[in-house]
Amino acid sequence: MGRKTYSIPFGTEPAKRTAKGTMIFYDSFEHTSDEELERAAQVASARSFAQLVLYPLHEATEKRLSGEAVSAFYKRDDRVHEWRRDQQIMRNATVENWDGKRKKYTPLEAALRFMDEKYPSPLFLYLTADNANRFASFATFEEWIVRIRLVLDEAPARPHPRLEKFRRRWDTADELLAKEKPEEREFQ
16 A cells, blocks of 8 residues: 655645534434425525434433334335435435444434534534423533534523523524525625
8 A cells, every 4th residue: 555645736735515413303204294304404505514424312211302103114124215315405414323233222422522523514403392391301402502502493482591691602594594604794
């Protein structure tokens, strides 16, 4: 395995990365419509994320989080894969089925650790308002909120006190879509 030598002209600077970071849609996808998935993809595309990761939850995980029963993992996973193949908004969208491979309850902290190791930073976690309130009620919320940012599909009607405390660390999808991209701002 020989090394290839190549020359770079003096003064050449590497091209700036226009897309960076990962947005992770963490949900059961039981009641998530195609329009909601498209909205998440629009946010990821508009904010120039390198990757959109759809993370469907295992039945045991969803049952512990929300207390409601959901359909089988493979059915929800197939639907999310079908949407990913058919959508044209976000070119680099993937479905992470680590929760399904484990076939048991996966704590959110373990899932975040796994995704933190696997996907490029910065991490943005896309959640529904209910899941955001549940996440804020966890003891490890304050440890994780400084390492990731949250994107909520809508602002919760009654936000958890910790969610209010860290308001600067989360935005709604509408707020992100309304913001200008950093490269579109005019410098005065």
